[in-house]
Amino acid sequence: MEKSEYTALAKKAEKLDLTDEERKKIAGSFISLPGGNTHYEMKGEGEPVVLVHGYATPYYIYDKLFDALVAAGYRVLRYDLLGRGYSERVEADYTPEFFANQLKELTEALLGDETFYLAGTSMGGSVTTAFCRLYPGRVKKLILLAPAGMDSFKPPFYMKLSDIPGIGTFIFNLIGSKTLLKSCASEMHYSPTEEKDYYEKAFADAIQYKGFLRCTLSSLRNTILKTDKTILGYKAVAEEGIPVLCIWGRDDKTMPYYQSERFKEVCPDATLITYETSGHIFVYDEGERTAKDVLAFLKQE
Secondary structure (H helix, E strand, O other): OOOHHHHHHHOOOOOOOHHHHHHOOOEEEEEEEEOOEOOOOOOOOOOOOEEEEOOOOOOOOOHHHHHHHHHOEEEEEEEOOOOOOOOOOOOOOOOOOHHHHHHHHHHHHHHHOOOOEEEEEEEHHHHHHHHHOOOOOEEEEEEEEOOOOOOOOOOOOOHHHOOOHHHHHHHHHHHHHHHEEEEEEEEOOOOOOHHHHHHHHHHHHOOOOOOHHHHHHHHHHHHHOOOOHHHHHHHHHHHOOOOOOEEEEEEOOOOOOOHHHHHHHHOOOOEEEEEEEEEEOOOHHHHHHHHHHHHHHHHOO
């Protein structure tokens, strides 16, 4: 998009209330859970697979993997984390435990006591591993795509600045919408222009609703930067013996690849696949390739 388009879309951020009338205009389904109203889509037949997105981009990041899994004969559930997409912007500390509780409530409501395959991308890695730690026995296999949560992570300056009370909040609220919109597709290496435009416009549509910045800032402070807590989830996954596939792009600028060394220390039995020239959002940017590797892992005995 042109710079003027980014500016115009960013100006629409945080302008609307996410009311029931607004929800009627939005594709997908909604469910009222004790922890908050959650936007989701479930489709297909067969064994269930649950997809958990990351820090800011809602469930459409899984468009290609979702369709591939459904076509392969799985029943697939994807949803928006509370505080982003079209899920409720509840007042809370957005910790791994908070997100794991949402996942628990959603899967109990839609899947009952079924066990399922679980996938998380970026911050979704911290969410899914926290879920495994808190609710053992529910997950058959775990897929991690450029996961956050390693205690070897060296946060960039802007993250450290955002964590400072007062000035950090002020700066994040001042430039957060424009910065996140501008960067949401910045690590796409292979997608055509029309797909990148779709990705950015879908992001802009979701951040129109008030509370997005408050919730993402809380997620940064209470999940992304709390690696001493999030690493506990990865250790729990290893201890439980859950089969794990991790895919990481060597050119990842958001969750840099150097963290894969720590991941292999914590989860030594996991399978690690490296995409040599890929950025952070290969799950969308290279959807066919990602789906092929994920499906091969799910089908392994």
